[in-house]
Amino acid sequence: MVALMGVMKRVSLIFKSKANKALDRMEDPRETLDYSYQTQLELLQKVRRGVADVATSRKRIELQMNQLQQSSDKLDRQARDALAAGREDLARDALTRKSGVQGQLSDLNTQYTSLQAEEEKLTGASQRLQAKVDAFRTRKETIKATYTAAEAQTRINEAFTGISEEMSDVGMAIQRAEDKTAQMQARAGAIDELMASGALDDMVSGPRDDIQAELDRMGAGHDVDRELERLKGELGQGSAPRQIEGTSAGTADGQQAQAAQPVDTRSTDARPVDQPRAGEG
Amino acid sequence: MIVRILGEGQLQVDDSAAAELNDLDTRLEAAVERGDEPGFRSALDALLARIRSAGRPLAADALAPSELIIPQEGATMAEVRRLMTDEGLIPG
Numbered sequence: 036m037v038a039l040m041g042v043m044k045r046v047s048l049i050f051k052s053k054a055n056k057a058l059d060r061m062e063d064p065r066e067t068l069d070y071s072y073q074t075q076l077e078l079l080q081k082v083r084r085g086v087a088d089v090a091t092s093r094k095r096i097e098l099q100m101n102q103l104q105q106s107s108d109k110l111d112r113q114a115r116d117a118l119a120a121g122r123e124d125l126a127r128d129a130l131t132r133k134s135g136v137q138g139q140l141s142d143l144n145t146q147y148t149s150l151q152a153e154e155e156k157l158t159g160a161s162q163r164l165q166a167k168v169d170a171f172r173t174r175k176e177t178i179k180a181t182y183t184a185a186e187a188q189t190r191i192n193e194a195f196t197g198i199s200e201e202m203s204d205v206g207m208a209i210q211r212a213e214d215k216t217a218q219m220q221a222r223a224g225a226i227d228e229l230m231a232s233g234a235l236d237d238m239v240s241g242p243r244d245d246i247q248a249e250l251d252r253m254g255a256g257h258d259v260d261r262e263l264e265r266l267k268g269e270l271g272q273g274s275a276p277r278q279i280e281g282t283s284a285g286t287a288d289g290q291q292a293q294a295a296q297p298v299d300t301r302s303t304d305a306r307p308v309d310q311p312r313a314g315e316g
Numbered sequence: 317m318i319v320r321i322l323g324e325g326q327l328q329v330d331d332s333a334a335a336e337l338n339d340l341d342t343r344l345e346a347a348v349e350r351g352d353e354p355g356f357r358s359a360l361d362a363l364l365a366r367i368r369s370a371g372r373p374l375a376a377d378a379l380a381p382s383e384l385i386i387p388q389e390g391a392t393m394a395e396v397r398r399l400m401t402d403e404g405l406i407p408g
Contacts, residue, residue: 041341042348043319043363043384045400050385156323163325166376174379197379200320208323211388 054199064191068175071195075168078202082161085209089157092216093150095223100143102230107136113246120253129246139226146219153212160208164201171198318374319367320382322399323389327371337384340366348396356393364389 061067110133117125174194178187317334320326329337340363347355363386374380387396 040345041338041384042345042396042400043337043341043386045345046385046387047320047382049399049401051381054381159325160323163376167379170377170379193381194379196381200381200385204320204322208388211323 050200054196085212086157089154092219096147103140116250157212160205164205167201317383320385326374328374329371333370
């Protein structure tokens with residue numbers, strides 16, 4: 036007879052039958068109560084550890100999100116600097132990487148929200164179980180004190196079935212949370228590994244930050260120009276050979292356009308490159 | 317009657333809601349039997365919503381077993397099948 040009786044009724048019967056099987060295995064009702072209480076305390080410990088594990092996992096993702104946010108901010112600054120220096124190519128590069136980092140961030144944010152929800156659920160489960168375990172302990176002492184065979188058995192069965200249902204529920208909640216944190220940790224581990232290996236540096240700025248290197252180089256070139264001007268002034272020379280920074284290639288395009296415009300020589304610190312360098316190339 | 321939402325706890329639901337819950341539950345079970353994912357999802361969500369609106373949380377220290385137990389929100393059809401066949405429960 037596989038008549039439809041509804042999912043809820045069936046699940047409830049499964050839970051009850053599990054509790055009944057456990058009850059059947061016990062011979063002495065007092066033993067049932069004490070043994071069950073021990074199991075409850077163990078489960079309570081387990082659910083608390085579960086809450087702590089989920090929190091740890093959540094914090095780890097939070098940390099990674101902070102790192103990625105810093106990278107994103109940095110790339111944004113670099114894009115501005117590059118654009119200010121007339122290097123649209125570098126700015127585009129920086130913004131492309133930034134969008135990659137933003138993608139990672141939004142993925143992490145989804146995980147973070149999901150872990151937060153899991154943490155809340157498990158915290159609630161822990162509190163409910165605590166309340167029921169406390170109630171069970173009180174009930175257990177009462178039943179033991181007034182123990183008179185058959186009558187007590189009914190009360191024991193009810194208390195035991197009630198707490199057993201809660202324990203099954205909490206047990207499954209812990210299992211789900213563990214599965215989820217294991218998944219998250221695997222992914223967080225993968226991101227950490229990428230960061231450590233430098234593979235993510237291609238996208239996130241880091242030791243091999245070529246955009247920053249280029250910006251720095253342009254800034255340094257600017258300093259050299261000023262230094263040269265100073266030296267020329269001291270030596271009273273009208274023009275000195277300016278070959279030093281001209282050795283670096285690949286930047287001619289933007290500079291030719293700039294060179295045609297009047298150069299603002301007042302600024303000392305605002306722009307990495309606001310002076311044309313070695314127009315002759 | 318007492319209804320448990322897995323992962324959320326028990327609620328006291330007025331008996332007058334029983335017929336309606338029963339209808340929704342039959343829809344849910346039929347969807348599971350058919351393997352109808354969209355039907356399953358909408359029936360589960362509707363059932364959860366109705367239980368939440370019709371129920372009041374039971375005191376946390378109550379030790380009474382539930383008459384009805386509904387799978388957690390977002391449960392997959394596979395998870396519900398396991399719950400209906402005893403495989404979903406952790407031994408012990």
